[in-house]
Amino acid sequence: MDKIMIKGGIPLTGSIKISGAKNAALPLMAACILTDKTLELINIPDLSDIESMSELLSQLGVALGCKESSQGRVMCLSANNLSSTTAPYDVVRKMRASVLVLGPLVARAGEAHVSLPGGCAIGTRPIDLHLKGLEALGAEITLEDGYVHAKALKGLVGTTFTFPTVSVTGTENLLMAATLAEGQTRLVNAAREPEIGNLAQCLNAMGAKITGIGTDTLLIEGVESLNGASHSVVADRIEAGTYAMAAALTGGKVQLKGARLDLIPTVASLLQQAGVILKEEEDGLVVDAPLEHLQGVDVMTEPFPGFATDLQAQWMALMSVANGASMITETIFENRFMHVPELCRMGANITVHGSSALVRGVSQLKGAPVMATDLRASVSLVLAGLVADGETVINRVYHLDRGYESVEEKLRACGADIQRIR
């Protein structure tokens, strides 16, 4: 299993190109099922989760291929010959986002058989809202042998569905399904993450009729069929927020090419409260470490536009060497503090009380061998290693490869002493 070794203490200086967002690319890829024409996606990141989704779509009969271009990797997908409506357990268990084929398959083919994803390291991750929403649209849902069986042989019918909890992929699944439903669908208390806006714009380019994009109420007028389109994947706000914190943490100055302030509104304002200097430029963001010391700032994770739960572990690494204390409260997932014991092994002073962690800043972290447990926890250990005194070896970096494209190359280009040990 690959490891990553980092020798800390070097301020990051230089520029990093922000990749297309993993959490935008995955639903966009699933959207190809909605049409028999070709969907072209531009700036697709090179990640193992993208490979997993490609593998699943191929098993459904989707023809897909990739080529490099000046605008990044371009993927063409064509679902004009769907040969299966089953997403098997051995693919879904590797990547929960496979559930995103459920809505498109029911809408396009009238049925879907998708393995229940099961829990993961950060929580039980139920999909009850996806299923309740599809039932509200007229699908017949049964659960058998660990699979969801969804049927709507006469097609889906528009309705109003209110999410009791904000759900990102729940919103995406129902948004995609509703584009081909008969009549109007209103999704109330819909998630507002930028990846959903990116998906809605792509669906409209394919001929869908969606309004309310960017708000918590999405209105969809169903259409008979959708066409192909060419659409760009939005920049990855979680990657941008991660590298912004890496620059601040190491006392460096980094240009994040393609990053946008409007994608990370709350993170940006909290970074500024901590003393970090952010400057928006033509082609991205320049992040400069504080003139004085980093200040401790409290954080609570919330759905967009609140502080992203996917940046909580990284914020904890940042606060572990700040001046003063930071109370970090995780409100989205029930088990998203697995990076705490690993950061403490590096000398961080963190105590967990239920869904909150109190971080007391220390003057210096010490390099150590540590264990990655999930995607975002693994990158918080990279951040800690960049600032720690001495050598840090991170085990199980396959977690990292799920969501961070060329992480060593991007950091090494800014001066980091980082290498992968195979």
Ligand code: EPZ
């Ligand atoms: C998406 O997961 C992201 N994944 C996650 O990113 C992200 O952490 C999460 O949204 C929150 O922003 C993708 O987009 C592929 P939710 P998702 O449905 O859609 C509960 C990463 O690191 N819930 O918004 O699965 C759920 O338990 C990953 O890139 C239900 O109860 O998250 C959670 O407490 C990790 N029933 C809350 O809602 C449901 O049917 C938010 O979950 C669905 C969700």
